Amino acid sequence: MKSAIIAVAVTAAGVVLPAAAQHKPEQVIHYRQAAMTMIGWNFGTLGAMIKGKTAWDAQEFALRADRIAALAPQVLEGFAKGSEKGATTDAKAAIWTHFDDFKSKSDALVTQSKALSEAAHTGGEAAMKDQFRKTAEACKACHEKYKAD
Numbered sequence: 001m002k003s004a005i006i007a008v009a010v011t012a013a014g015v016v017l018p019a020a021a022q023h024k025p026e027q028v029i030h031y032r033q034a035a036m037t038m039i040g041w042n043f044g045t046l047g048a049m050i051k052g053k054t055a056w057d058a059q060e061f062a063l064r065a066d067r068i069a070a071l072a073p074q075v076l077e078g079f080a081k082g083s084e085k086g087a088t089t090d091a092k093a094a095i096w097t098h099f100d101d102f103k104s105k106s107d108a109l110v111t112q113s114k115a116l117s118e119a120a121h122t123g124g125e126a127a128m129k130d131q132f133r134k135t136a137e138a139c140k141a142c143h144e145k146y147k148a149d
């Protein structure tokens with residue numbers, strides 16, 4: 001019991017430390033690209049179901065939606081100050097000169113992906129499809145402005 005409490009405290013302390021302070025820019029860039037790749041992987045599976053390329057499976061949909069909802073709040077950590085360069089990146093410099101706006105787009109992804117997970121567990125197929133579209137808009141709104149093609 002005691003060790004479990006210590007483990008939680010250590011984890012919490014690790015999260016509070018700014019990513020830039022403990023990681024090299026290159027590591028931060030790789031972290032955000034990995035988070036995006038995982039979000040894209042799971043979102044793509046949902047998209048394939050929506051388009052009818054794969055069979056509709058509500059349970060599978062919920063699993064993937066939950067993963068995206070868990071990853072979305074981690075995205076911002078990957079854009080720590082100082083990670084503008086240091087490895088090949090598609091992130092535009094405007095992110096760090098318009099960080100409040102960038103953060104609001106990241107917050108929108110958190111909100112929409114949480115709603116996607118909720119729709120997957122409590123809503124019907126139509127609600128899931130509608131919320132998928134709203135989540136996709138959150139991806140697009142950020143990519144259009146802050147990601148090079």
Ligand code: HEC
Binds near residue numbers: 041091140
């Ligand atoms: C708040 C802004 C923002 C949101 C929201 C966002 N992205 Fe991204 N995404 C980026 C940026 C910036 C990059 C480029 C990162 C880099 O190269 O360093 C990126 C890169 C990617 C990549 C390429 C990763 C790689 O390195 O190969 C994929 C795939 C991706 N995003 C998918 C998604 C999907 C799917 C969503 C929505 C569910 C989403 N993104 C939402 C900003 C965002």
